[in-house]
Amino acid sequence: MVRVGLTPERLTLAGAELADEAGFGEVTLSALARRFGVKPASLYAHVKNSHDLKTRIALFALEELADRVADAVAGRAGKDALTAFANAYRDYARAHPGRYEAARYRLDPQTAAASAGVRHAQMTRAILRGYELAEPDQTHAVRMLGSVFHGYASLEAAGGFDHTDIAAQQSWAWTLDCLDTALRSRSAS
Amino acid sequence: MVRVGLTPERLTLAGAELADEAGFGEVTLSALARRFGVKPASLYAHVKNSHDLKTRIALFALEELADRVADAVAGRAGKDALTAFANAYRDYARAHPGRYEAARYRLDPQTAAASAGVRHAQMTRAILRGYELAEPDQTHAVRMLGSVFHGYASLEAAGGFDHTDIAAQQSWAWTLDCLDTALRSRSAS
DNA sequence: CTGTTTGCCTATAAGGCATAGGTAGATGCA
């Protein structure tokens, strides 16, 4: 009986890696146990159950994502901040598809309220400071930006942009340009 | 042994209903068999396997969605068409969350090419006729619209807009207004 | 170096997917 040194943290990280390799849907206690050369039942000493494991991976991914976005927008404003935010977001989704999927795992309200998702939302509001939008326009804009970013990452990951030769990168730049124009035109009203 | 009269069509429809009630992830052969008062093994005479069932539900949902959108945009142009398209899309996602989820089920390329998803894409291009965009701008716009619509429906379904008091309906109208402005500003260049 | 903690184990059970092979109800044809 060799002790492998399992901890909730190691399981979470390994689960995140597994998600990136095979998809978040393939993250099972059995698969994770195989990865560690251990029996599935052994994992229950470190995580409560399958849902608990997935929640931990989701929180981990949200934290990572918020960190990257925070790093990207630091010291930037206006369109510069918008682009940096958007790129950090999309880059994360592309580099870590499984973790990005995990970040969208449905959390119960209190867990969500204590997650890095809150920080993420605050940063979205922060980049809008450059556009001087009053409420309720600011909330509308937060929702629109969230929709575009998530929608684009989601469709791109699903291969929805593979049919046409035009590079996804170009459409992304075009879209950000569009959003900047639209937001600036709203800052007047 | 009472014959219930199973057919692939009835299974697909029942699966779609089950998806709307409990989520697409809960659509299993076992659950569907229970719904018909039949043993799981009996379903294999009508659908190849679980993946086949899900694919059928996905194709069914794509068909329904394309029908509604086609109905909405018929005889409309410009912002009117854009709004009608967007509302038909969002309304479907809200009325049939499980089917909407199913419509995003990953299909293999040939199945996707023969699905109503193609019709859907064509209609997106059609509503852009009113904005007179040349390629590659048109493709960029198709991708942006797809991202916003899917992103908004997805975030709304996940309860992402429940934290703030401002109604999701208002943000939706604001977003469509924004998109119209942005697209019109591009039609010049 | 001994006692306690705890990390990983085996055993077990329920539920989902899937296949093989059997039986009875429906259908076709005389």
Added chain:
DNA sequence: TGCATCTACCTATGCCTTATAGGCAAACAG
């Protein structure tokens, strides 16, 4: 009307994943 065939649904079985209960030995504290 009666028989043969077809086929819709069945039981039996096996594997996989989740989950719980209880056991043993490695690691650690004193």
